[in-house]
Amino acid sequence: MNRTLIIAEHDGTSLNPSTSKCARCATAIGQDFDIVVMGSSTNEIATQAAAIDGAGTVISVDAEHLANPLAANHASEVVAMADGYSHILGPSTTYGRDLMPRIAALLGVNQVSDISAVEDGYHFKRPIYAGNAIVDVHAPEGSKVVATVRVASWKALGDGGNAAVESKSASSAASSHTRYVNLESGGGERPDLQTATSVISGGRAMASKENFDLIYELADLIGAGAGASRAAVDAGYCPNDMQVGQTGKIISPDLYIAFGISGAIQHITGIKDAGTIVAVNKDADAPIFEVADIGLAADLFTVIPEMKQLLG
Ligand SMILES: Cc1cc2nc3c(=O)[nH]c(=O)nc-3n(C[C@H](O)[C@H](O)[C@H](O)COP(=O)(O)OP(=O)(O)OC[C@H]3O[C@@H](n4cnc5c(N)ncnc54)[C@H](O)[C@@H]3O)c2cc1C
Structure with a gap:
Protein backbone atom coordinates (compact mmCIF):
# COMPACT_ATOMS: atom_id res chain seq x y z
CA MET A 1 0.00 0.00 0.00
CA SER A 169 -21.22 8.03 -0.89
CA ALA A 170 -20.36 9.92 2.28
CA SER A 171 -19.48 7.52 5.06
CA SER A 172 -20.53 9.78 7.92
CA ALA A 173 -23.39 12.14 8.66
CA ALA A 174 -22.82 15.85 9.23
CA SER A 175 -20.99 16.74 12.42
CA SER A 176 -23.42 17.56 15.21
CA HIS A 177 -21.16 20.11 16.92
CA THR A 178 -19.76 22.16 14.02
CA ARG A 179 -21.85 23.99 11.48
CA TYR A 180 -21.18 26.35 8.60
CA VAL A 181 -22.48 29.86 9.20
CA ASN A 182 -21.17 32.01 6.35
CA LEU A 183 -18.00 33.10 4.60
CA GLU A 184 -16.66 36.61 4.94
CA SER A 185 -13.75 37.18 2.64
CA GLY A 186 -11.83 40.40 2.09
CA GLY A 187 -10.30 39.27 -1.18
CA GLY A 188 -13.36 39.73 -3.39
CA GLU A 189 -12.84 38.58 -6.96
CA ARG A 190 -9.06 38.98 -6.93
CA PRO A 191 -6.84 35.93 -7.36
CA ASP A 192 -6.12 33.85 -4.30
CA LEU A 193 -2.85 35.10 -2.74
CA GLN A 194 -1.35 31.63 -2.38
CA THR A 195 -1.82 30.72 -6.02
CA ALA A 196 -1.71 34.12 -7.79
CA THR A 197 1.05 34.54 -10.38
CA SER A 198 1.51 38.16 -9.38
CA VAL A 199 0.82 39.95 -6.09
CA ILE A 200 0.90 43.64 -5.20
CA SER A 201 1.20 44.52 -1.51
CA GLY A 202 1.02 47.67 0.54
CA GLY A 203 2.56 48.42 3.92
CA ARG A 204 2.15 50.86 6.78
CA ALA A 205 3.15 53.67 4.42
CA MET A 206 -0.25 53.43 2.69
CA ALA A 207 -1.38 55.41 5.76
CA SER A 208 -5.14 54.82 5.44
CA LYS A 209 -7.84 52.42 4.31
CA GLU A 210 -8.82 54.86 1.57
CA ASN A 211 -5.24 55.07 0.26
CA PHE A 212 -5.11 51.27 0.17
CA ASP A 213 -7.53 51.48 -2.78
CA LEU A 214 -4.43 52.40 -4.81
CA ILE A 215 -3.13 48.86 -4.22
CA TYR A 216 -6.45 47.30 -5.27
CA GLU A 217 -6.68 49.49 -8.38
CA LEU A 218 -3.16 48.61 -9.51
CA ALA A 219 -3.68 44.93 -8.73
CA ASP A 220 -6.87 44.88 -10.79
CA LEU A 221 -5.11 46.48 -13.75
CA ILE A 222 -2.74 43.53 -14.04
CA GLY A 223 -4.97 40.80 -12.60
CA ALA A 224 -2.81 40.45 -9.50
CA GLY A 225 -3.67 39.36 -5.98
CA ALA A 226 -3.57 42.08 -3.31
CA GLY A 227 -1.48 41.59 -0.16
CA ALA A 228 -0.31 43.58 2.83
CA SER A 229 2.22 43.73 5.60
CA ARG A 230 1.11 43.01 9.14
CA ALA A 231 1.48 46.67 10.04
CA ALA A 232 -1.05 47.59 7.34
CA VAL A 233 -3.43 44.89 8.56
CA ASP A 234 -3.03 45.86 12.22
CA ALA A 235 -3.70 49.50 11.34
CA GLY A 236 -7.02 48.42 9.80
CA TYR A 237 -6.14 49.45 6.24
CA CYS A 238 -7.17 46.03 4.87
CA PRO A 239 -8.52 42.64 6.04
CA ASN A 240 -6.18 40.23 7.80
CA ASP A 241 -6.57 37.46 5.22
CA MET A 242 -4.38 39.69 3.03
CA GLN A 243 -1.39 39.49 5.40
CA VAL A 244 1.76 38.11 3.81
CA GLY A 245 4.48 36.67 5.99
CA GLN A 246 5.34 34.42 8.88
CA THR A 247 1.98 34.80 10.59
CA GLY A 248 0.13 35.45 7.36
CA LYS A 249 0.35 33.71 4.00
CA ILE A 250 3.46 32.17 2.50
CA ILE A 251 3.25 32.94 -1.20
CA SER A 252 5.22 32.16 -4.35
CA PRO A 253 4.03 34.43 -7.18
CA ASP A 254 6.19 34.97 -10.27
CA LEU A 255 6.06 38.70 -9.53
CA TYR A 256 5.78 40.40 -6.13
CA ILE A 257 5.60 44.19 -5.86
CA ALA A 258 5.88 45.75 -2.38
CA PHE A 259 4.89 49.37 -1.82
CA GLY A 260 6.00 51.06 1.40
CA ILE A 261 7.04 47.83 3.13
CA SER A 262 10.29 47.97 5.11
CA GLY A 263 11.24 44.30 4.68
CA ALA A 264 11.08 42.93 8.22
CA ILE A 265 12.24 39.30 8.40
CA GLN A 266 8.70 38.17 9.27
CA HIS A 267 7.43 39.69 6.01
CA ILE A 268 10.32 38.42 3.88
CA THR A 269 9.72 34.85 5.03
CA GLY A 270 6.38 34.98 3.23
CA ILE A 271 7.91 35.95 -0.13
CA LYS A 272 11.15 33.94 -0.20
CA ASP A 273 9.85 31.76 -3.02
CA ALA A 274 8.61 34.65 -5.19
CA GLY A 275 10.16 34.88 -8.67
CA THR A 276 10.91 38.58 -9.15
CA ILE A 277 10.60 40.92 -6.16
CA VAL A 278 10.09 44.61 -6.85
CA ALA A 279 10.23 47.10 -3.97
CA VAL A 280 9.21 50.73 -3.89
CA ASN A 281 10.28 52.50 -0.72
CA LYS A 282 11.26 56.11 -0.17
CA ASP A 283 14.07 55.06 2.21
CA ALA A 284 16.99 53.89 0.05
CA ASP A 285 18.38 51.96 3.06
CA ALA A 286 15.19 49.96 3.70
CA PRO A 287 16.06 46.27 4.25
CA ILE A 288 13.62 45.16 1.56
CA PHE A 289 16.12 46.36 -1.05
CA GLU A 290 18.47 43.58 0.10
CA VAL A 291 16.07 40.94 -1.23
CA ALA A 292 14.51 42.91 -4.08
CA ASP A 293 15.48 42.09 -7.67
CA ILE A 294 14.33 45.54 -8.71
CA GLY A 295 14.27 48.44 -6.27
CA LEU A 296 12.97 51.95 -6.64
CA ALA A 297 13.75 54.52 -3.94
CA ALA A 298 10.74 56.73 -4.45
CA ASP A 299 7.44 57.89 -2.96
CA LEU A 300 4.72 55.32 -3.61
CA PHE A 301 2.12 58.08 -3.90
CA THR A 302 3.97 59.26 -7.00
CA VAL A 303 4.86 55.86 -8.41
CA ILE A 304 1.46 54.12 -8.18
CA PRO A 305 -0.49 56.85 -10.06
CA GLU A 306 2.24 56.84 -12.74
CA MET A 307 2.03 53.07 -13.07
CA LYS A 308 -1.75 53.23 -13.24
CA GLN A 309 -1.54 55.77 -16.02
CA LEU A 310 0.93 53.66 -18.00
CA LEU A 311 -1.12 50.48 -17.57
CA GLY A 312 -4.60 51.98 -17.80
C1 LIG B 1 6.03 37.13 15.82
C2 LIG B 1 5.86 38.16 14.73
C3 LIG B 1 5.23 37.80 13.56
C4 LIG B 1 5.08 38.72 12.53
N1 LIG B 1 4.47 38.34 11.36
C5 LIG B 1 4.42 39.21 10.34
C6 LIG B 1 3.85 38.83 9.08
O1 LIG B 1 3.36 37.70 8.89
N2 LIG B 1 3.87 39.73 8.08
C7 LIG B 1 4.38 41.00 8.21
O2 LIG B 1 4.35 41.77 7.25
N3 LIG B 1 4.89 41.37 9.40
C8 LIG B 1 4.90 40.55 10.45
N4 LIG B 1 5.41 40.96 11.65
C9 LIG B 1 5.69 42.39 11.82
C10 LIG B 1 7.03 42.84 11.26
O3 LIG B 1 8.05 42.65 12.23
C11 LIG B 1 6.99 44.33 10.86
O4 LIG B 1 6.62 45.08 11.99
C12 LIG B 1 6.03 44.64 9.73
O5 LIG B 1 6.25 43.77 8.65
C13 LIG B 1 6.26 46.08 9.28
O6 LIG B 1 5.32 46.41 8.30
P1 LIG B 1 5.64 47.57 7.23
O7 LIG B 1 6.88 47.21 6.50
O8 LIG B 1 4.40 47.83 6.49
O9 LIG B 1 5.85 48.82 8.19
P2 LIG B 1 7.19 49.63 8.55
O10 LIG B 1 8.23 48.71 9.09
O11 LIG B 1 6.75 50.75 9.40
O12 LIG B 1 7.73 50.15 7.16
C14 LIG B 1 7.08 51.12 6.40
C15 LIG B 1 8.02 51.46 5.25
O13 LIG B 1 7.36 52.35 4.37
C16 LIG B 1 8.34 53.26 3.88
N5 LIG B 1 7.61 54.46 3.46
C17 LIG B 1 7.00 55.39 4.26
N6 LIG B 1 6.35 56.29 3.48
C18 LIG B 1 6.56 55.93 2.19
C19 LIG B 1 6.13 56.45 0.95
N7 LIG B 1 5.33 57.54 0.88
N8 LIG B 1 6.53 55.83 -0.20
C20 LIG B 1 7.33 54.73 -0.16
N9 LIG B 1 7.75 54.19 1.01
C21 LIG B 1 7.36 54.77 2.16
C22 LIG B 1 9.28 53.49 5.03
O14 LIG B 1 10.55 53.93 4.55
C23 LIG B 1 9.33 52.10 5.66
O15 LIG B 1 10.41 51.34 5.15
C24 LIG B 1 5.56 40.05 12.70
C25 LIG B 1 6.21 40.41 13.89
C26 LIG B 1 6.35 39.48 14.89
C27 LIG B 1 7.05 39.88 16.15
Whole structure:
Protein backbone atom coordinates (compact mmCIF):
# COMPACT_ATOMS: atom_id res chain seq x y z
CA MET A 1 0.00 0.00 0.00
CA ASN A 2 2.75 2.43 -0.91
CA ARG A 3 0.30 4.87 -2.37
CA THR A 4 -0.59 8.48 -1.61
CA LEU A 5 -4.00 10.05 -1.19
CA ILE A 6 -4.15 13.76 -2.06
CA ILE A 7 -6.89 15.92 -0.59
CA ALA A 8 -8.26 18.22 -3.28
CA GLU A 9 -8.89 21.84 -2.34
CA HIS A 10 -11.54 23.74 -4.29
CA ASP A 11 -14.09 26.51 -3.97
CA GLY A 12 -16.98 24.59 -5.53
CA THR A 13 -16.11 25.84 -9.00
CA SER A 14 -12.38 25.45 -9.57
CA LEU A 15 -9.74 23.11 -8.32
CA ASN A 16 -7.10 25.01 -6.34
CA PRO A 17 -3.59 24.60 -7.85
CA SER A 18 -2.43 23.48 -4.39
CA THR A 19 -3.87 20.05 -5.26
CA SER A 20 -1.51 19.63 -8.19
CA LYS A 21 1.40 20.86 -6.05
CA CYS A 22 0.63 18.18 -3.45
CA ALA A 23 0.58 15.66 -6.30
CA ARG A 24 4.08 16.82 -7.32
CA CYS A 25 5.19 16.16 -3.73
CA ALA A 26 3.72 12.62 -3.96
CA THR A 27 5.76 11.98 -7.09
CA ALA A 28 8.89 13.20 -5.24
CA ILE A 29 8.14 10.55 -2.61
CA GLY A 30 8.09 8.17 -5.56
CA GLN A 31 4.51 7.08 -5.18
CA ASP A 32 1.42 6.70 -7.31
CA PHE A 33 -1.40 8.86 -6.06
CA ASP A 34 -5.17 9.14 -6.00
CA ILE A 35 -7.12 12.34 -5.31
CA VAL A 36 -10.20 12.70 -3.14
CA VAL A 37 -12.62 15.49 -3.98
CA MET A 38 -15.15 16.26 -1.25
CA GLY A 39 -18.05 18.62 -1.76
CA SER A 40 -21.51 18.96 -3.19
CA SER A 41 -21.95 18.65 -6.99
CA THR A 42 -18.29 17.75 -7.39
CA ASN A 43 -18.42 16.50 -11.00
CA GLU A 44 -16.64 19.47 -12.54
CA ILE A 45 -13.97 19.56 -9.83
CA ALA A 46 -13.41 15.82 -10.18
CA THR A 47 -12.91 16.27 -13.93
CA GLN A 48 -10.30 18.96 -13.29
CA ALA A 49 -8.53 16.71 -10.76
CA ALA A 50 -8.57 13.80 -13.21
CA ALA A 51 -6.54 15.92 -15.64
CA ILE A 52 -3.56 16.19 -13.27
CA ASP A 53 -0.63 14.28 -14.79
CA GLY A 54 -0.24 10.84 -13.27
CA ALA A 55 -3.41 10.85 -11.15
CA GLY A 56 -4.54 7.24 -10.57
CA THR A 57 -8.16 7.47 -9.47
CA VAL A 58 -10.19 10.50 -8.47
CA ILE A 59 -12.59 9.61 -5.66
CA SER A 60 -15.52 11.95 -5.67
CA VAL A 61 -17.46 12.12 -2.40
CA ASP A 62 -20.58 14.12 -3.01
CA ALA A 63 -22.91 15.15 -0.18
CA GLU A 64 -24.74 18.29 0.87
CA HIS A 65 -22.96 18.48 4.24
CA LEU A 66 -19.55 18.36 2.51
CA ALA A 67 -20.30 21.47 0.41
CA ASN A 68 -18.32 23.76 2.71
CA PRO A 69 -14.75 23.04 3.79
CA LEU A 70 -15.50 22.08 7.39
CA ALA A 71 -12.69 19.95 8.77
CA ALA A 72 -15.12 18.24 11.16
CA ASN A 73 -17.03 16.80 8.19
CA HIS A 74 -14.18 16.26 5.73
CA ALA A 75 -11.78 14.53 8.15
CA SER A 76 -14.05 11.55 8.81
CA GLU A 77 -14.43 10.92 5.06
CA VAL A 78 -10.66 10.82 4.58
CA VAL A 79 -10.18 8.57 7.60
CA ALA A 80 -12.79 6.17 6.19
CA MET A 81 -10.63 5.58 3.10
CA ALA A 82 -7.22 5.86 4.79
CA ASP A 83 -6.58 2.10 4.99
CA GLY A 84 -5.52 1.89 1.36
CA TYR A 85 -2.82 4.55 1.67
CA SER A 86 0.61 4.89 3.26
CA HIS A 87 0.65 8.68 2.83
CA ILE A 88 -2.11 11.31 2.99
CA LEU A 89 -1.15 14.77 1.77
CA GLY A 90 -2.99 18.08 1.95
CA PRO A 91 -1.93 21.65 1.20
CA SER A 92 -0.45 24.01 3.81
CA THR A 93 -3.24 26.47 3.03
CA THR A 94 -5.87 27.55 5.55
CA TYR A 95 -8.00 24.57 4.47
CA GLY A 96 -5.20 22.01 4.80
CA ARG A 97 -3.88 23.40 8.06
CA ASP A 98 -7.36 23.04 9.52
CA LEU A 99 -8.08 19.59 8.11
CA MET A 100 -4.84 17.60 8.26
CA PRO A 101 -4.19 17.73 12.04
CA ARG A 102 -7.70 16.42 12.59
CA ILE A 103 -7.07 13.53 10.19
CA ALA A 104 -3.75 12.79 11.91
CA ALA A 105 -5.39 12.82 15.34
CA LEU A 106 -8.18 10.48 14.22
CA LEU A 107 -5.58 8.10 12.79
CA GLY A 108 -3.42 8.33 15.91
CA VAL A 109 -0.28 9.64 14.18
CA ASN A 110 1.70 12.87 14.40
CA GLN A 111 1.26 15.26 11.52
CA VAL A 112 4.29 16.19 9.43
CA SER A 113 3.95 19.91 8.63
CA ASP A 114 4.95 22.03 5.68
CA ILE A 115 7.00 19.61 3.57
CA SER A 116 9.30 21.69 1.36
CA ALA A 117 11.52 18.83 0.12
CA VAL A 118 11.51 15.05 0.21
CA GLU A 119 14.47 12.80 1.06
CA ASP A 120 12.41 9.60 0.94
CA GLY A 121 8.98 8.41 2.07
CA TYR A 122 9.72 9.02 5.75
CA HIS A 123 12.32 11.82 5.64
CA PHE A 124 11.31 15.34 4.78
CA LYS A 125 12.55 18.90 5.03
CA ARG A 126 10.67 21.94 6.23
CA PRO A 127 11.62 25.55 7.05
CA ILE A 128 11.54 26.80 10.65
CA TYR A 129 12.39 30.09 12.41
CA ALA A 130 10.71 32.21 9.76
CA GLY A 131 12.51 30.30 7.02
CA ASN A 132 15.98 30.91 8.49
CA ALA A 133 16.68 27.23 9.13
CA ILE A 134 15.68 24.01 7.42
CA VAL A 135 14.93 21.06 9.67
CA ASP A 136 14.94 17.34 8.80
CA VAL A 137 11.73 15.66 9.88
CA HIS A 138 11.71 11.87 10.29
CA ALA A 139 8.36 10.10 10.44
CA PRO A 140 8.45 6.58 11.94
CA GLU A 141 9.34 4.10 9.16
CA GLY A 142 6.30 2.13 8.08
CA SER A 143 3.78 4.31 9.89
CA LYS A 144 1.05 6.16 8.07
CA VAL A 145 2.25 9.64 7.08
CA VAL A 146 -0.25 12.49 7.29
CA ALA A 147 1.34 15.72 6.09
CA THR A 148 0.80 19.22 4.83
CA VAL A 149 2.76 20.26 1.76
CA ARG A 150 4.28 23.75 1.65
CA VAL A 151 2.62 24.84 -1.59
CA ALA A 152 5.11 27.68 -2.19
CA SER A 153 7.88 25.07 -2.54
CA TRP A 154 6.31 22.90 -5.25
CA LYS A 155 5.41 23.51 -8.87
CA ALA A 156 2.10 22.20 -10.14
CA LEU A 157 2.16 19.11 -12.37
CA GLY A 158 0.91 19.31 -15.95
CA ASP A 159 -2.71 18.75 -16.89
CA GLY A 160 -2.44 15.95 -19.44
CA GLY A 161 -3.84 13.25 -17.16
CA ASN A 162 -6.93 11.19 -17.74
CA ALA A 163 -7.73 9.49 -14.44
CA ALA A 164 -10.86 7.45 -13.80
CA VAL A 165 -13.42 9.15 -11.56
CA GLU A 166 -15.08 6.96 -8.93
CA SER A 167 -18.14 8.19 -7.04
CA LYS A 168 -18.47 7.30 -3.39
CA SER A 169 -21.22 8.03 -0.89
CA ALA A 170 -20.36 9.92 2.28
CA SER A 171 -19.48 7.52 5.06
CA SER A 172 -20.53 9.78 7.92
CA ALA A 173 -23.39 12.14 8.66
CA ALA A 174 -22.82 15.85 9.23
CA SER A 175 -20.99 16.74 12.42
CA SER A 176 -23.42 17.56 15.21
CA HIS A 177 -21.16 20.11 16.92
CA THR A 178 -19.76 22.16 14.02
CA ARG A 179 -21.85 23.99 11.48
CA TYR A 180 -21.18 26.35 8.60
CA VAL A 181 -22.48 29.86 9.20
CA ASN A 182 -21.17 32.01 6.35
CA LEU A 183 -18.00 33.10 4.60
CA GLU A 184 -16.66 36.61 4.94
CA SER A 185 -13.75 37.18 2.64
CA GLY A 186 -11.83 40.40 2.09
CA GLY A 187 -10.30 39.27 -1.18
CA GLY A 188 -13.36 39.73 -3.39
CA GLU A 189 -12.84 38.58 -6.96
CA ARG A 190 -9.06 38.98 -6.93
CA PRO A 191 -6.84 35.93 -7.36
CA ASP A 192 -6.12 33.85 -4.30
CA LEU A 193 -2.85 35.10 -2.74
CA GLN A 194 -1.35 31.63 -2.38
CA THR A 195 -1.82 30.72 -6.02
CA ALA A 196 -1.71 34.12 -7.79
CA THR A 197 1.05 34.54 -10.38
CA SER A 198 1.51 38.16 -9.38
CA VAL A 199 0.82 39.95 -6.09
CA ILE A 200 0.90 43.64 -5.20
CA SER A 201 1.20 44.52 -1.51
CA GLY A 202 1.02 47.67 0.54
CA GLY A 203 2.56 48.42 3.92
CA ARG A 204 2.15 50.86 6.78
CA ALA A 205 3.15 53.67 4.42
CA MET A 206 -0.25 53.43 2.69
CA ALA A 207 -1.38 55.41 5.76
CA SER A 208 -5.14 54.82 5.44
CA LYS A 209 -7.84 52.42 4.31
CA GLU A 210 -8.82 54.86 1.57
CA ASN A 211 -5.24 55.07 0.26
CA PHE A 212 -5.11 51.27 0.17
CA ASP A 213 -7.53 51.48 -2.78
CA LEU A 214 -4.43 52.40 -4.81
CA ILE A 215 -3.13 48.86 -4.22
CA TYR A 216 -6.45 47.30 -5.27
CA GLU A 217 -6.68 49.49 -8.38
CA LEU A 218 -3.16 48.61 -9.51
CA ALA A 219 -3.68 44.93 -8.73
CA ASP A 220 -6.87 44.88 -10.79
CA LEU A 221 -5.11 46.48 -13.75
CA ILE A 222 -2.74 43.53 -14.04
CA GLY A 223 -4.97 40.80 -12.60
CA ALA A 224 -2.81 40.45 -9.50
CA GLY A 225 -3.67 39.36 -5.98
CA ALA A 226 -3.57 42.08 -3.31
CA GLY A 227 -1.48 41.59 -0.16
CA ALA A 228 -0.31 43.58 2.83
CA SER A 229 2.22 43.73 5.60
CA ARG A 230 1.11 43.01 9.14
CA ALA A 231 1.48 46.67 10.04
CA ALA A 232 -1.05 47.59 7.34
CA VAL A 233 -3.43 44.89 8.56
CA ASP A 234 -3.03 45.86 12.22
CA ALA A 235 -3.70 49.50 11.34
CA GLY A 236 -7.02 48.42 9.80
CA TYR A 237 -6.14 49.45 6.24
CA CYS A 238 -7.17 46.03 4.87
CA PRO A 239 -8.52 42.64 6.04
CA ASN A 240 -6.18 40.23 7.80
CA ASP A 241 -6.57 37.46 5.22
CA MET A 242 -4.38 39.69 3.03
CA GLN A 243 -1.39 39.49 5.40
CA VAL A 244 1.76 38.11 3.81
CA GLY A 245 4.48 36.67 5.99
CA GLN A 246 5.34 34.42 8.88
CA THR A 247 1.98 34.80 10.59
CA GLY A 248 0.13 35.45 7.36
CA LYS A 249 0.35 33.71 4.00
CA ILE A 250 3.46 32.17 2.50
CA ILE A 251 3.25 32.94 -1.20
CA SER A 252 5.22 32.16 -4.35
CA PRO A 253 4.03 34.43 -7.18
CA ASP A 254 6.19 34.97 -10.27
CA LEU A 255 6.06 38.70 -9.53
CA TYR A 256 5.78 40.40 -6.13
CA ILE A 257 5.60 44.19 -5.86
CA ALA A 258 5.88 45.75 -2.38
CA PHE A 259 4.89 49.37 -1.82
CA GLY A 260 6.00 51.06 1.40
CA ILE A 261 7.04 47.83 3.13
CA SER A 262 10.29 47.97 5.11
CA GLY A 263 11.24 44.30 4.68
CA ALA A 264 11.08 42.93 8.22
CA ILE A 265 12.24 39.30 8.40
CA GLN A 266 8.70 38.17 9.27
CA HIS A 267 7.43 39.69 6.01
CA ILE A 268 10.32 38.42 3.88
CA THR A 269 9.72 34.85 5.03
CA GLY A 270 6.38 34.98 3.23
CA ILE A 271 7.91 35.95 -0.13
CA LYS A 272 11.15 33.94 -0.20
CA ASP A 273 9.85 31.76 -3.02
CA ALA A 274 8.61 34.65 -5.19
CA GLY A 275 10.16 34.88 -8.67
CA THR A 276 10.91 38.58 -9.15
CA ILE A 277 10.60 40.92 -6.16
CA VAL A 278 10.09 44.61 -6.85
CA ALA A 279 10.23 47.10 -3.97
CA VAL A 280 9.21 50.73 -3.89
CA ASN A 281 10.28 52.50 -0.72
CA LYS A 282 11.26 56.11 -0.17
CA ASP A 283 14.07 55.06 2.21
CA ALA A 284 16.99 53.89 0.05
CA ASP A 285 18.38 51.96 3.06
CA ALA A 286 15.19 49.96 3.70
CA PRO A 287 16.06 46.27 4.25
CA ILE A 288 13.62 45.16 1.56
CA PHE A 289 16.12 46.36 -1.05
CA GLU A 290 18.47 43.58 0.10
CA VAL A 291 16.07 40.94 -1.23
CA ALA A 292 14.51 42.91 -4.08
CA ASP A 293 15.48 42.09 -7.67
CA ILE A 294 14.33 45.54 -8.71
CA GLY A 295 14.27 48.44 -6.27
CA LEU A 296 12.97 51.95 -6.64
CA ALA A 297 13.75 54.52 -3.94
CA ALA A 298 10.74 56.73 -4.45
CA ASP A 299 7.44 57.89 -2.96
CA LEU A 300 4.72 55.32 -3.61
CA PHE A 301 2.12 58.08 -3.90
CA THR A 302 3.97 59.26 -7.00
CA VAL A 303 4.86 55.86 -8.41
CA ILE A 304 1.46 54.12 -8.18
CA PRO A 305 -0.49 56.85 -10.06
CA GLU A 306 2.24 56.84 -12.74
CA MET A 307 2.03 53.07 -13.07
CA LYS A 308 -1.75 53.23 -13.24
CA GLN A 309 -1.54 55.77 -16.02
CA LEU A 310 0.93 53.66 -18.00
CA LEU A 311 -1.12 50.48 -17.57
CA GLY A 312 -4.60 51.98 -17.80
C1 LIG B 1 6.03 37.13 15.82
C2 LIG B 1 5.86 38.16 14.73
C3 LIG B 1 5.23 37.80 13.56
C4 LIG B 1 5.08 38.72 12.53
N1 LIG B 1 4.47 38.34 11.36
C5 LIG B 1 4.42 39.21 10.34
C6 LIG B 1 3.85 38.83 9.08
O1 LIG B 1 3.36 37.70 8.89
N2 LIG B 1 3.87 39.73 8.08
C7 LIG B 1 4.38 41.00 8.21
O2 LIG B 1 4.35 41.77 7.25
N3 LIG B 1 4.89 41.37 9.40
C8 LIG B 1 4.90 40.55 10.45
N4 LIG B 1 5.41 40.96 11.65
C9 LIG B 1 5.69 42.39 11.82
C10 LIG B 1 7.03 42.84 11.26
O3 LIG B 1 8.05 42.65 12.23
C11 LIG B 1 6.99 44.33 10.86
O4 LIG B 1 6.62 45.08 11.99
C12 LIG B 1 6.03 44.64 9.73
O5 LIG B 1 6.25 43.77 8.65
C13 LIG B 1 6.26 46.08 9.28
O6 LIG B 1 5.32 46.41 8.30
P1 LIG B 1 5.64 47.57 7.23
O7 LIG B 1 6.88 47.21 6.50
O8 LIG B 1 4.40 47.83 6.49
O9 LIG B 1 5.85 48.82 8.19
P2 LIG B 1 7.19 49.63 8.55
O10 LIG B 1 8.23 48.71 9.09
O11 LIG B 1 6.75 50.75 9.40
O12 LIG B 1 7.73 50.15 7.16
C14 LIG B 1 7.08 51.12 6.40
C15 LIG B 1 8.02 51.46 5.25
O13 LIG B 1 7.36 52.35 4.37
C16 LIG B 1 8.34 53.26 3.88
N5 LIG B 1 7.61 54.46 3.46
C17 LIG B 1 7.00 55.39 4.26
N6 LIG B 1 6.35 56.29 3.48
C18 LIG B 1 6.56 55.93 2.19
C19 LIG B 1 6.13 56.45 0.95
N7 LIG B 1 5.33 57.54 0.88
N8 LIG B 1 6.53 55.83 -0.20
C20 LIG B 1 7.33 54.73 -0.16
N9 LIG B 1 7.75 54.19 1.01
C21 LIG B 1 7.36 54.77 2.16
C22 LIG B 1 9.28 53.49 5.03
O14 LIG B 1 10.55 53.93 4.55
C23 LIG B 1 9.33 52.10 5.66
O15 LIG B 1 10.41 51.34 5.15
C24 LIG B 1 5.56 40.05 12.70
C25 LIG B 1 6.21 40.41 13.89
C26 LIG B 1 6.35 39.48 14.89
C27 LIG B 1 7.05 39.88 16.15
